[in-house]
Amino acid sequence: MPLLVTGSIAIDTVRTPFGVSENCLGGSAVYFSMAASFFSSVRLVAVVGPDCPFDLAVTFAGKDVDLQGVEVRTGSKTFRWAGSYHGPMSEAITDKVELNVLAERPPQVPAGYKDSRYVFLANTAPALQQELLEQIEKPAFVAADTMNCWIQDHLEDLKRLLQKVDALVLNNGEARQLTGEDNLTKAAGEILQMGPAVVIIKKGEHGSMMCGKDGVSFILPGFPTGRVKDPTGAGDSFAGALMGYLAEQDRTDIEALKTAIAYGTVAASFTVEDFSAQRLTSITRAVIDKRFETLRKLTRF
Amino acid sequence: MPLLVTGSIAIDTVRTPFGVSENCLGGSAVYFSMAASFFSSVRLVAVVGPDCPFDLAVTFAGKDVDLQGVEVRTGSKTFRWAGSYHGPMSEAITDKVELNVLAERPPQVPAGYKDSRYVFLANTAPALQQELLEQIEKPAFVAADTMNCWIQDHLEDLKRLLQKVDALVLNNGEARQLTGEDNLTKAAGEILQMGPAVVIIKKGEHGSMMCGKDGVSFILPGFPTGRVKDPTGAGDSFAGALMGYLAEQDRTDIEALKTAIAYGTVAASFTVEDFSAQRLTSITRAVIDKRFETLRKLTRF
Numbered sequence: 347m348p349l350l351v352t353g354s355i356a357i358d359t360v361r362t363p364f365g366v367s368e369n370c371l372g373g374s375a376v377y378f379s380m381a382a383s384f385f386s387s388v389r390l391v392a393v394v395g396p397d398c399p400f401d402l403a404v405t406f407a408g409k410d411v412d413l414q415g416v417e418v419r420t421g422s423k424t425f426r427w428a429g430s431y432h433g434p435m436s437e438a439i440t441d442k443v444e445l446n447v448l449a450e451r452p453p454q455v456p457a458g459y460k461d462s463r464y465v466f467l468a469n470t471a472p473a474l475q476q477e478l479l480e481q482i483e484k485p486a487f488v489a490a491d492t493m494n495c496w497i498q499d500h501l502e503d504l505k506r507l508l509q510k511v512d513a514l515v516l517n518n519g520e521a522r523q524l525t526g527e528d529n530l531t532k533a534a535g536e537i538l539q540m541g542p543a544v545v546i547i548k549k550g551e552h553g554s555m556m557c558g559k560d561g562v563s564f565i566l567p568g569f570p571t572g573r574v575k576d577p578t579g580a581g582d583s584f585a586g587a588l589m590g591y592l593a594e595q596d597r598t599d600i601e602a603l604k605t606a607i608a609y610g611t612v613a614a615s616f617t618v619e620d621f622s623a624q625r626l627t628s629i630t631r632a633v634i635d636k637r638f639e640t641l642r643k644l645t646r647f
Numbered sequence: 648m649p650l651l652v653t654g655s656i657a658i659d660t661v662r663t664p665f666g667v668s669e670n671c672l673g674g675s676a677v678y679f680s681m682a683a684s685f686f687s688s689v690r691l692v693a694v695v696g697p698d699c700p701f702d703l704a705v706t707f708a709g710k711d712v713d714l715q716g717v718e719v720r721t722g723s724k725t726f727r728w729a730g731s732y733h734g735p736m737s738e739a740i741t742d743k744v745e746l747n748v749l750a751e752r753p754p755q756v757p758a759g760y761k762d763s764r765y766v767f768l769a770n771t772a773p774a775l776q777q778e779l780l781e782q783i784e785k786p787a788f789v790a791a792d793t794m795n796c797w798i799q800d801h802l803e804d805l806k807r808l809l810q811k812v813d814a815l816v817l818n819n820g821e822a823r824q825l826t827g828e829d830n831l832t833k834a835a836g837e838i839l840q841m842g843p844a845v846v847i848i849k850k851g852e853h854g855s856m857m858c859g860k861d862g863v864s865f866i867l868p869g870f871p872t873g874r875v876k877d878p879t880g881a882g883d884s885f886a887g888a889l890m891g892y893l894a895e896q897d898r899t900d901i902e903a904l905k906t907a908i909a910y911g912t913v914a915a916s917f918t919v920e921d922f923s924a925q926r927l928t929s930i931t932r933a934v935i936d937k938r939f940e941t942l943r944k945l946t947r948f
Binding site for chain 1: 664734736823830831832833850856863866868869872873875902906909945946948
């Protein structure tokens with residue numbers, strides 16, 4: 347089933363205890379699409395400026411990612427993010443951000459994408475997420491991400507959006523901020539009251555949990571990799587593999603969601619093993635499936 | 648199989664966002680014994696002062712906990728700890744500590760306990776842990792806990808102890824401190840080099856991981872409870888149920904260890920639902936087994 351993602355394409359500069367990666371390819375839609383493409387065809391909707399130094403056709407060569415929805419906007423500039431990680435790298439410090447195109451009008455969804463059945467609205471202003479969503483005719487399953495600045499400054503827009511999505515995927519800090527509740531199990535319950543049928547809370551290296559109308563339905567640790575170099579894009583890769591698997595199966599029942607989260611966990615664990623999307627571009631579905639089986643074995647009792 | 652624990656009995660004062668519990672029963676050996684007693688008979692070795700206000704015979708009434716090893720030391724005073732938790736309660740702030748008996752000589756292991764097969768050395772000075780261990784004739788499986796102050800000030804003693812134990816059970820902060828390594832998978836590998844065959848790293852609400860000679864062998868999230876009131880004693884209850892299960896089964900193979908960790912996770916999740924050991928004293932093995940099955944269901948994919 348066709349999977350559409352709207353999100354950012356970024357020029358990132360990332361510093362971690364393992365080195366510096368300057369002006370490398372980043373952005374939520376890039377990590378998402380790369381991870382999703384192991385499972386499903388992907389339609390990427392995003393905007394860059396003419397300054398974008400990356401040839402996405404090369405980046406995604408051999409992957410089933412349709413770039414027709416990537417707009418190169420004359421007179422604008424590509425989104426830039428500079429960030430750093432310290433110690434156990436559990437949190438990104440934003441050193442510098444230039445919104446550029448992200449502060450402008452959203453991209454248009456190409457006419458040929460309007461029949462997309464699976465839709466992921468990566469993190470951007472919730473009013474724009476809604477505007478993008480309204481361009482899709484009859485989605486079967488819509489998931490969205492969000493972040494601290496929208497929760498703080500655009501809460502009403504976000505609450506309106508939450509009534510239109512099937513799933514919200516966010517991290518533990520965001521879940522606490524959105525609800526004012528420190529206990530994640532309770533926070534998830536409160537988010538469900540805002541509209542989505544499913545809430546998936548990402549806890550970085552500590553894994554994730556899923557909640558639905560019957561409470562907590564799934565908990566999974568992060569995959570323990572000894573080679574964490576750069577956590578950037580882990581959450582977006584998680585969402586990418588998750589949505590990719592659902593689109594591949596064309597199922598969103600609880601068992602499918604569990605398996606999808608496990609695949610998301612595996613994709614994220616590869617992403618963090620190198621800078622930018624380097625590790626993710628170097629692997630195959632077979633490599634992902636092998637680690638998926640290891641994850642299953644490591645969590646069984 | 649008889650299980651022996653050496654550790655503290657404390658007079659705790661705990662403040663959390665959910666209230667204050669003044670001068671309540673605490674201490675590693677208390678939480679450990681309470682959790683372990685659901686599985687195995689327990690021999691408790693600890694010291695209190697004559698000021699100890701708790702009647703342990705009442706506390707452990709109906710439980711298979713032998714209190715013969717509890718010394719009431721004339722002229723001394725019971726260990727006291729005052730601590731508080733804030734926000735998501737992931738860390739205890741020590742407000743006040745009076746070591747009292749803990750700063751003195753360790754208790755004697757009663758002659759009748761010397762044949763104990765399973766031994767848990769709860770957190771105290773590593774030289775004392777070793778002294779206690781030497782009083783056991785032929786233990787089958789020895790596990791120890793430790794904490795930041797011993798890693799900082801008694802590292803050589805701790806390293807000597809690690810050569811004598813089968814398993815080290817410690818939290819993520821301690822694992823990082825002991826090795827200087829932020830990545831927990833790598834940190835576990837370095838601890839294994841110090842002697843124990845098994846390392847179990849506790850990550851608070853985020854669960855735990857086990858590593859052995861073949862690397863990571865088990866990862867398990869914390870049990871998601873919406874009613875966290877007081878995290879004190881969670882780690883000791885985890886260790887108690889873990890060791891209790893191993894002693895009950897008289898097995899320490901990898902599958903037994905996995906199940907033991909899952910029981911430890913369940914015991915910890917009950918402990919945090921009320922102040923002191925109140926919740927733990929109010930449940931039965933059947934209640935534990937029910938949540939154990941829920942944990943299994945929540946982690947399966």
